[in-house]
Amino acid sequence: MTEPTKDQKIWQVVAAIPAGKVASYGQIADMAGLGRQARYIGKALGKLPEGHSIPWYRVIRSNGQIAFPIGSEAFEIQAQSLREEGVMVVDGRVSMREFGWRP
Numbered sequence: 001m002t003e004p005t006k007d008q009k010i011w012q013v014v015a016a017i018p019a020g021k022v023a024s025y026g027q028i029a030d031m032a033g034l035g036r037q038a039r040y041i042g043k044a045l046g047k048l049p050e051g052h053s054i055p056w057y058r059v060i061r062s063n064g065q066i067a068f069p070i071g072s073e074a075f076e077i078q079a080q081s082l083r084e085e086g087v088m089v090v091d092g093r094v095s096m097r098e099f100g101w102r103p
Helices: 006-015 025-031 038-046 073-084
Strands: none
Touching: 006 025, 006 038, 025 038
């Protein structure tokens, strides 16, 4: 059996984030066994194949901020996807205390 790639490990962790919850890039890196490689998480999510069902929009900065610039198309897609799951997004931020994933 083949060992999952670094990207596949990240995707598996992100797929496990429940609807209505968010996780930080650093949290995903830790859970995927990648230590302090939080910056790599965004790159791996950018490589998701067309037609995937991985909830990439549930990954945000550790301070609760959406990483995309406010007003950008990607920001609007992420914010709307989170709101559809009941996550409150105010001024581009999410309360990690209220909506943070604690597996």
